Amino acid sequence: MRWVRYAADGKETYGILEGQDIVEVEGDPFAGYGKTATRRKLDGVKLLVPVWPRTFYAAGLNYADHVIAAASKRGxxxxxxxxxxxxxxxxNALIAQGEPIVIPKDATERVQYEGEIAVVIGKHAKNLTEANALACVLGYTIGNDVSERTWQGGxxxxxRAKNSDTFKPMGPWIETDLDLDKAMTIVRVNGQEKIRFATNSMIFGIAHFLARMSRYVTLHPGDVVWMGTEGVTENIKHGDVCEIEITGIGVLRNPVVRERQ
Amino acid sequence: MRWVRYAADGKETYGILEGQDIVEVEGDPFAGYGKTATRRKLDGVKLLVPVWPRTFYAAGLNYADHVIAAASKRGxxxxxxxxxxxxxxxxNALIAQGEPIVIPKDATERVQYEGEIAVVIGKHAKNLTEANALACVLGYTIGNDVSERTWQGGxxxxxRAKNSDTFKPMGPWIETDLDLDKAMTIVRVNGQEKIRFATNSMIFGIAHFLARMSRYVTLHPGDVVWMGTEGVTENIKHGDVCEIEITGIGVLRNPVVRERQ
Structure with a gap:
């Protein structure tokens, strides 16, 4: 099932995506919902960030080649x-499908994408085990952990390196039925493929992270956990279009602009 | 004016504190409110965290003696x-006035208080100057930035060092009329004063922080910014009661318990 959050007729609503159609619901996927008689076309609504997390977690370094590449660049x-x-x-940094990534005017040219899977928590959870951890997950969406490398280093x-306004595109929707072991993450800039990696080839897997986290913190419905990215990342610039695809979820697509001087 | 958030009659509400009485409102201090005819006694309600921030900012190191003391301990x-x-x-770590700070069972004995002033943002703000920055502030409350020093170092x-469940007491209410230059922060454990410092003797002041932050991030109504603590901090343990007073705001008081084995 795919959960979309969108604006239409002056209100913000959740719906269930069926092909190119949305079945509007009352309520939400966390507290409960009921289908309504309203149907909308996907291309007739403005997609919103699929959930505003109560706590926005991110694994950071969680794929081996990315850690090795970043260290190598720093010598x-x-x-x-x-x-x-x-x-x-x-x-503050979250933006939705299609909204522009705005590079601050005093940022260097070293602004880079990071394609990530984002875990959406569906239930309160504490003291999970690795065996039962995934039962608290509602589904998965896609994140682009945009980073200004000069600020990140200094x-x-x-x-501001990771959380300047617009630096956290998330969407386009939440997919509840994903085969993690089959999923591939693919980053494209202006249609050109930059990297492709097995989404689940993490140093510490999702169940391990959730089990360890929940020993100390209560996970809440709507919390999100971004799981990190793999490999070498490259600069994006004004005029580019950056796409993060995760097979089985969809494509998160955002244009890039530089703030005016 | 003092804004309290509380639970009574099965609902969560904002009210205005007048002496020991609460004037209940419809709405909230951010989006707008109107006074109702309901009056309550302060000691007859359960105080709640005064606001759930959209983004929860913290300055960390922002008082000179605290930085010097911490470095000295590490040699x-x-x-x-x-x-x-x-x-x-x-x-996840926020708790209200009177709720227990729970030390995780595998934490060391090096769990310590940090008394801080917390700035509550009242209006959307971007590109503030130091001259106009404080105009976006609704008021001030008190935070206890409880920290497990072994985890903090390792x-x-x-x-988990700073954000284990219950490690962020905040309250008891939001004071909108505070003379920052007169305010003193006082920490007491079991009634014994541990430290007293001028709240506004920061390395970087509140207006400077908000101006710099808002160059890159939009501040939202309900965001909070904790401004750091001063001096040497000491351990707290099961059975203690920790109080953070900021003169002109009030006293944030929380008991300490250790999670059962």
Whole structure:
């Protein structure tokens, strides 16, 4: 099942995507819902960020080649993370399908995409085991963890490097039925494929992260956990269109513009 | 004016505190409100976290003696922050006035308080100047940035060190009329004063932080910004009661318990 969140007729609503049609619901996928008689065309609505998380988690370094490539660029010996220590991103930066990634006017040219799977929590959960962890998951969506590498290297925190307004595209919808082991993540810029990797080839898997996190933190319905990206990333610039596809979910597509001087 | 958020008669509501009485409102201090005819006694309601932030910001290192003391404990040369780089805390960890700080069963004894002023944003804001920054502030409340120092030193991120469930007491209410330059922050454990410092003696002041942040991020109504703590902090343990007072706001009081084995 695919959950879409959208604006139409002046209100923001959840619906269930069936082909190119949306079945509008009352309520939401977290607290409960009922189908209504309203049907809409997907291309007739404005898609919204599929959920505003209560807490926005991000794994950061969680694919081996990405860690090795980043260390190599800095001339350092790569150090793989030794434990599933979760990090955070910020809600101000979230944008939806089709909305522009705006590069701040004083950013360097080193603004880069990171294609990631995003786990959407559906139920309150504490003290999960790896065996039962995925039962709290509602579904999966796609994130683009846009990063300004100069700020990432120089600032004391990741605030503007990772969380400048518009730096966190998420969508286009939540897919509840995904075969993680078959999913491939593909990044394209202006239609040209930049990287393709097995989505589930993580250093620490989703169940491991959720089990470890929930030893200390309660997961809440609507929380999201971005799982990190793989490989070498490249710069994106004004005029580009960046697409993150995860097979079985869909394509998150955002144009790139640079803030005017 | 003091804004309280509380539970009574099975619902969660905002009200205005007048002495020991609450004037209940419809709406909230961010989107707008109207006073109702309902009056309640402060000691007859359950106080709630005064606002659930959309983004929960925290300055981290922002008072000189605290930075120097922490470096000294690690045997390092203190390095004061060179720029107002904001960090984050997580909503899962928020608790209200009177609720227990629960130390995870595998935490060390090095769990410590940090008394902080918390800025509550009232209006959307972008590209503020230091001169106009405080105009977006609704008011101020109090935070206790509880920290497990062993995890803080060893984990790759601050997730469980700073954001284990219950590690972020915030309250008791939002004070809209505060003379920042007169405010004193006082920490007491079991009634014994541990530290007292001028709340506004920050390395980077509130207006400077908000101006710099808002160059890159839009501040939203209900966002909170915790401004850091001063001095040496000490351990708290099962059975303690930790109080953070900021003169002109009030007292945030929470008991401490250790999770059962």
């Amino acid at each position: 350092e010996v790569p150090k793989l993370p030794e434990a599933a220590d979760i990090g955070y991103r910020a809600n 600032d004391r925190t990741l605030w | 390092e040369v203190p390095k004061l922050p060179e720029a107002a780089d904001i960090g984050y805390r997580a909503n 984990d790759r991120t601050l997730w």
